[in-house]
Amino acid sequence: MGELSEGAGEGDAVVLEGIEKRFPGVIANHDVNLRVRRGTIHAIVGENGAGKSTLMKTLYGMHQPDAGTIRVNGTELRFRSPSDAIAAGIGMVHQHFMLADNLTVAENVILGEEPARGGLLDLDAARRRILEIGRATGIRVRPDRLVAELGVGQRQRVEIMKVLYRGARILILDEPTAVLVPQEVDELFDNLRAMVADGATVIFISHKLDEVLKVSDDITVIRQGTTVAEVKPADVDRGRLAELMVGSELPSPEGRESEVGSDVLLSVDGLTVAGPGERPLVDHVTFEVHAAEVVGIAGVEGNGQFELCEAILGQAPSTGRVSIGGADVTRESTRRRRERGLGYIPFDRHREGLLLGAPLWENSLLGREDEARFTAGPFVAATQARADCREIIDAFTVRTPGEDVPAFALSGGNQQKLVVGREITDDPTVLLAAHPTRGVDVGAQAAIWDQIREARDGGLGLLLISADLEELIGLSDRILVMFDGQITAELDPATATPELLGSYMTGARQGVPTHQEQAS
Amino acid sequence: MSQPDHPPMSDPAERPERASLLSRLTNPRSQGMLVTMASSLAAVLFAFVLCGLLIWATGKNPIAAYQKMFSLGFSGDKLRETLDRSTPLILSAVAVAIGFKMNMFNIGVEGQYLLAMLVGAVVGARVHAPAVVHVAIILAAAMATGAVYAGIAAVLKVTRGVNEVISTIMLNSISTAVVAWLFDRFFRDAKGNDLNVKTKPIPSTGWMPNLAGGLNSFLFIALVVLILYWLIVFKSRFGFRLRASGANPVAARTSGISAKRMIVIAMLMSGAVAGLVGMKYTLGELHAYGQGRPEGLGFAGIAVALLGRNHPAGILPAALLFGFLDATAAGLELKGVPRSVSEVIQAVILLSVVIINEVIGRWYSRRTVARTAAALQLEGVPA
Incomplete structure (x- = not known):
């Protein structure tokens, strides 16, 4: 027509x-x-x-x-x-x-x-x-x-x-x-x-x-x-x-009440994840995250951030070393790494984070079902799990009528708050946060930022991956730029602007050809 | 468990036009259960009506035929037969349901129990042990056989990515052929006559006795398995991981649950239960492997699991219903209706339960979303 x-x-x-x-x-x-x-x-x-x-x-x-x-x-x-x-x-x-x-x-x-x-x-x-x-x-x-x-x-x-x-x-x-x-x-x-x-x-x-x-x-x-x-x-x-x-002012990601600590909580050394082609998806990535530090990763989606997180979680075969809280976890399973205090706010909450058809309390239990307080012999201590879910709902202002509601019934922002709550309620040592406020409304964004800042001030080491450059600049203490699987730059958020970050993210600053998609 | 303290999803006083029984039940879980039950019942009713029309179209009286079925069904002997016939269906449905809970479709129950029946009978005939121990050994052998045979599909899936639907279907054919060959070649009892070929009989210490009234006691083993299924899959931490892997394998993996391990364990469990499906016949009637062995129980179990929505509280009545239909099919014949109409009813139940569940499921999801939003609006923000 x-x-x-x-x-x-x-x-x-x-x-x-x-x-x-x-x-x-x-x-x-x-x-x-x-x-x-x-x-x-x-x-x-x-x-x-x-x-x-x-x-x-x-x-x-x-x-x-x-x-x-x-x-x-x-x-x-x-x-x-x-x-x-x-x-x-x-x-x-x-x-x-x-x-x-x-x-x-x-x-x-x-x-x-x-x-x-x-x-x-x-x-x-x-x-x-x-x-x-x-x-x-x-x-x-x-x-x-x-x-x-x-x-x-x-x-x-x-x-x-x-x-x-x-x-x-x-x-x-x-x-x-x-x-x-x-x-x-x-x-x-x-x-x-x-x-x-x-x-x-x-x-x-x-x-x-x-x-x-x-x-x-x-x-x-x-x-x-x-x-x-x-x-x-x-x-x-x-x-x-x-x-x-x-009806009110916009929230800001900035603000801190703590100093970056000296303890290294997450150390990644020469981490490499092979790709389908010759180029590795993650190429000898090395960095450290200290206590009460937020390290931001800037990058165009698809430059290895997802694979980096998978490798740190122990989900993808990789070479190089990963330590959490000083312990070498390179050969440990995902569950073991999580037990050491590794939290993960996933890139895609529907795909990686939630059981959409299951009630909220089962969702908040996922990955934590082996914690002593949720176990009753071989069984799930459902009463405690429900109580814990209600606590998360309250502390993270998840808007829901109760913990029996299936996850799909919540709005995206509330689903995200539940995932964030699950991942930080146990005081993790290190949190990998991928787009923690993606697709959520302003109110939920402010709430999530508050929770993340509070956890950081409490000593959490945070690896923040975000496409929201304001969030990245506002929250991070250091920003690493990831391009084509490599860390190509380290920037100071105090002086970085979204435009500057953008030019690094597309590789323009190295003279490396931009990521492209050309019609023939 | 209802939570009296939590804010109601809906307040009937605010919307008198929707003050139905459903809207008064505020707990989403019990609501979900009710909706599930109602949709399964609707599927069954629909099947009876449709088959009634079928009977009527052939010039017979459906009401009279159904009346005969039901009056027969509640006579002592048929009641016993209903329970007897439900016994393997419970087990078969549990085997299938374990797979479903892990988002896998074990169509291979048929082949698994067939092989298990042969192995159980052969082991049972060779072993001599006191009564209870003997039965336990036979059951263990049957379960191990079913588990190993199902395990082939699990290994293929985990190592080579072979879809379990394909592999278990093929394993069914292989099982039929292998069992026929093994039986013929090695395990046929030389003393048997040509009209009744069997393996060597199992000594009476390895039998499951009939109770007073002729009901075989294997029913209780089936019920124990059903309860264990509930405890393990629905209440245990292992079961939580299993269901999480089935519901969203990526999220489960991200949370640190090994998907491959879950696939293997679920398939082994499913196969072990499948190994028990035919044991009521081996230990309770035939006391050997041979003529008179059952067929099709694995496929019937799929229907029972679907109608019962993989939940123990659904599987039991669904198995009883299918057992009832099998047991009372003769009632149809007495009214001049072919007994195969009973099978048609089962098939229509299966089809309608799949369709109605889907339709109701969608409706219920939409409703849950709307109700949740409603509860939040009533709580605070005025619309």
């Missing part, structure tokens, strides 16, 4: 009026009014739980509103399912990628919409179309690469390509920058601008205010289920926008 030139006189791609959505016992959206001009980037900001996702699900046909109207390109429509929305030219890029790792980019893109010729899959047609779209919009992907080999930024482009391929001219992007580094964010924004110039409309959901101010043409603020303001980026600053969004 993108090829058709729409009738003149109606500048709005999407108009929502008086949208109300109730769930049993909750009014998730009420009196929501939204006007998205065609060919613009329209940001929707709000805290997690403010009702952004509900609203976008309404617009994408994942559920039906209880009241209100949806108008797309001037026509009032009723979506019974996402396929209706797709037919109307609306596409959605979810925060959690939905890609099949073992298929190629092209196969992923066409999944569910396979072009066929004579009953056979016509991959060539798909390839041509993907490259064509790439040229028009700047969303460049290589159709024949395996998705498993792609980094986060590249995967996101595949997700965007998927919706473009289905003819979407109105794109909803749910927290698209949560997983990206500044350069990738810039690239994404360039792509978005190119798409908009090509006539598409982008609805951009975020709570990163700087980005919103930078890229959007209009901003709609949602608070407690309703639209509270529509502003232009030129008319507001970050502080004002934050006030509109949460």
